[in-house]
Amino acid sequence: MDSLVSVTEEARRRLGEARSVAVLTGAGISADSGVPTFRGPEGLWRSFRPEELATPEAFLRDPNLVWEWYDWRRGKVAACRPNPAHDAIVRLESRVPRFSLLTQNVDGLHREAGSQNVIELHGNIWKVRCTNCHEVGDNRDVPIQVPPHCETCGGLLRPHIVWFGESLDPDDIRAAFEAAESCEVFLVVGTSGIVQPAASFVSTAKRAGAFVIEANLDPTPNTWIVDVHLSGRAAEVLPSLID
Ligand code: BJW
Ligand code: ZN
Numbered sequence: 001m002d003s004l005v006s007v008t009e010e011a012r013r014r015l016g017e018a019r020s021v022a023v024l025t026g027a028g029i030s031a032d033s034g035v036p037t038f039r040g041p042e043g044l045w046r047s048f049r050p051e052e053l054a055t056p057e058a059f060l061r062d063p064n065l066v067w068e069w070y071d072w073r074r075g076k077v078a079a080c081r082p083n084p085a086h087d088a089i090v091r092l093e094s095r096v097p098r099f100s101l102l103t104q105n106v107d108g109l110h111r112e113a114g115s116q117n118v119i120e121l122h123g124n125i126w127k128v129r130c131t132n133c134h135e136v137g138d139n140r141d142v143p144i145q146v147p148p149h150c151e152t153c154g155g156l157l158r159p160h161i162v163w164f165g166e167s168l169d170p171d172d173i174r175a176a177f178e179a180a181e182s183c184e185v186f187l188v189v190g191t192s193g194i195v196q197p198a199a200s201f202v203s204t205a206k207r208a209g210a211f212v213i214e215a216n217l218d219p220t221p222n223t224w225i226v227d228v229h230l231s232g233r234a235a236e237v238l239p240s241l242i243d
Helices: 004-017 027-031 056-061 063-078 084-095 109-113 170-182 200-207 234-242
Strands: 020-025 098-103 118-120 123-130 136-138 157-161 185-189 211-216 228-231
Touching (some): 004 185, 004 211, 004 234, 020 084, 020 200, 056 063, 084 098, 084 109, 084 234, 118 170, 170 200, 185 200, 185 234, 200 211
Parallel strands (some): 020 098, 020 185, 098 118
Antiparallel strands (some): 123 136
């Protein structure tokens, strides 16, 4: 039977030798910074119903309610800093010739840590989009005026975030699948692996021949297809895997 040490060593060796790496992250990597996750015992979906807050229908019904929820979350994220897992991914990017970071997180902590080639699949909590003229802009107001309006046309602004039932940016999806299909090592960190299409990048990478490493506190639906599952907190597992 493989010992934990040899499995971890194999993962480290593969990552150390790879010339192309793609990383997929989820809420678990930011949990160590204090950002709430969605699922699990302390996840947001324990206290809030996604269909009332994270769908276009919910926003049409009650934009103020949705904005108040985002205002509360923006306040929480504003108090959080990148952790050693975000920092380790920055170091990984600096030494790998072809590197892509695909994140489902909207908190912006990867860029704040210094990651360069980042695709924010589900948008960014510090961006707003006009429902009328569709212009996207930055807004870091905490608290934000509820509801906020577009400076250009006066239209109602919404969070620049991908809600359930909405399509991800087609260019992002294309780039993400391309990264998953062409990398030698695919590292998936802190995601429950149930939200599509992001969850499917893991099996795409595996099918295309990548060595797949998962780092998570718990097993996920992806665990049975990955080559190595490293159990633990991202802020501890990633630095020891990457450095
Ligand atoms: C740690 C840790 C530590 C904790 N260290 N680890 C195919 C089949 C079925 C359904 C669909 C399908 N295709 C599309 C759908 C519908 C839907 C979907 O996937 N639903 C599923 C729930 C079944 N997908 C969509 O609607 C997507 N759009 C789309 O596909 O458009 C085309 C289409 C539409 C409709 C039908 C068909 C096609 C859009 C998805 C947008 C997701 N948006 C959200 C909310 C954004 C709001 C916001 O942030 O304000 O994005 S949902 C929420 O989940 C958020 C996250 O990015 C996303 C993923 O969550 P994540 O990151 O995995 O977090 P958690 O909390 O779930 O897990 C945390 C993990 O970390 C756990 O595993 C812990 O163990 C671990 N952990 N602490 C390491 N310290
Ligand atoms: Zn506008």
